[in-house]
Amino acid sequence: MENKIKISKFDDGLVIKISGDLDSYKTLSYKTKILQAMEKNEPLFLLFDLKDLTFLDSAGIGLILGRYNDIKRVGGQVGLVGLSSYAAKIVKISGLSSVIKTYKSVAQFKKEVRV
Amino acid sequence: MVTNSMELRFKATLKNESLARTAVISFIESLHPTAEIVGELKTIVSEAVSNAIIHGYHLDASKDVYVKGDIEDDVLSLIISDYGQGIKDIDLALTPHYTTRPDLERAGMGLTIIESLSDSFKIRSVINMGTRVMVTKKIVSAEEKVTDDVGQ
Numbered sequence: 001m002e003n004k005i006k007i008s009k010f011d012d013g014l015v016i017k018i019s020g021d022l023d024s025y026k027t028l029s030y031k032t033k034i035l036q037a038m039e040k041n042e043p044l045f046l047l048f049d050l051k052d053l054t055f056l057d058s059a060g061i062g063l064i065l066g067r068y069n070d071i072k073r074v075g076g077q078v079g080l081v082g083l084s085s086y087a088a089k090i091v092k093i094s095g096l097s098s099v100i101k102t103y104k105s106v107a108q109f110k111k112e113v114r115v
Numbered sequence: 116m117v118t119n120s121m122e123l124r125f126k127a128t129l130k131n132e133s134l135a136r137t138a139v140i141s142f143i144e145s146l147h148p149t150a151e152i153v154g155e156l157k158t159i160v161s162e163a164v165s166n167a168i169i170h171g172y173h174l175d176a177s178k179d180v181y182v183k184g185d186i187e188d189d190v191l192s193l194i195i196s197d198y199g200q201g202i203k204d205i206d207l208a209l210t211p212h213y214t215t216r217p218d219l220e221r222a223g224m225g226l227t228i229i230e231s232l233s234d235s236f237k238i239r240s241v242i243n244m245g246t247r248v249m250v251t252k253k254i255v256s257a258e259e260k261v262t263d264d265v266g267q
Contacts, residue, residue, distance in 0.1 A: 021136075021157075024165045024221075025129040031220070055136070055154065057161045058228055062220035086154035093231040094224045095211065 001054050005030045007037045013045030013076075013113075014038070015106060021055035027063045034067060044076035047109050051082030061094040068100055079109045119145075119186040124179050127172040127197070135164045135182050142184050143191055147256040155232045156191070156252060162225040163195035163248045170215065171199025171246055189254050190234075198245040205240055 003020030014037055018030065038046075046067055050056070068078045080102045083091060091097045103109040121142050125131040136157045140148075143156070164180055172178040183194040202208045209230070214223030230236045233250035240246040 021133065023129075023132050023136075023161055024169075025132060027220075028129075055157050055161070057158045057165070058221050058224045059161075059165065061224060066220040084150075084154070086151050089151075089155070089232075090158060090228065093228050 001052060005033055009041055012043055014041060014043045015047045015049055017049040019052035022053060022060035024059040027059045031063055045113055046071055046078045047106060048080050049082050050087055053087055056087050056090045061096050077113050079103045081106055081109060121184045123182040126176050127168040127178040127180050128176040129168055132161050132164050136160050139184060143254050146189055146254040147258055148254050149257045152255050159229050159232050159250060162229050166225050167197035171197035190251055191254055192251045194247060194249050196247045201242040201244055202240040202246055205238060
């Protein structure tokens with residue numbers, strides 16, 4: 001699986017799809033890309049689509065948590081979608097699941113956050 | 116009886132994290148691990164290696180990180196070592212959400228994650244001598260899992 005990030009816009013939110021390995025090295029460039037997209041679009045909602053994620057560690061958790069803190073400051077919401085049982089385990093152990101909710105689909109996230 | 120073993124030495128740069136992950140995964144390939152085990156091991160290796168690079172060596176790429184692996188039956192033992200600055204207070208380092216580098220956005224959960232994903236976990240550290248993380252993990256094979264699922 002190729003390592004890549006794809007950011008797409010929906011209403012006042014962004015879907016951030018991360019594929020392949022999300023490691024310390026990749027988080028450095030992904031963070032810049034996400035921050036640029038956030039600056040340009042000023043989203044209230046961020047949804048991380050991790051369906052094609054093959055690797056996650058505390059660097060990736062930190063990247064998501066950092067954006068959660070950014071979005072919280074503007075009163076928005078962050079969600080996760082497409083977690084494998086492995087990714088769900090890392091999300092749980094790291095404590096990320098206690099602050100960020102996992103949704104069944106992009107559609108469910110949009111519906112629940114009413115955008 | 117050790118049935119297989121490996122050793123890997125590489126420079127302390129984050130680029131080499133994927134090398135370390137890939138090497139360990141290749142090493143256990145003959146045991147046909149489940150996707151879940153592969154993911155968990157990749158995370159264990161990356162957390163330990165990034166700790167060595169970032170905290171042990173402060174990203175000094177002239178320094179070396181060592182990964183040693185042994186397979187005995189279906190159990191993998193890994194030792195990840197650095198000869199860097201060492202950890203002042205291991206209990207504090209093991210505290211969830213504690214980090215010496217909040218600027219790096221790394222959640223302060225590395226050691227907690229390694230401990231949770233391993234069957235056994237030990238850490239030894241001496242100031243100015245380095246840090247050694249030792250873990251073991253039973254490699255559940257995909258074939259074994261199929262048999263178990265059928266058995267239930």
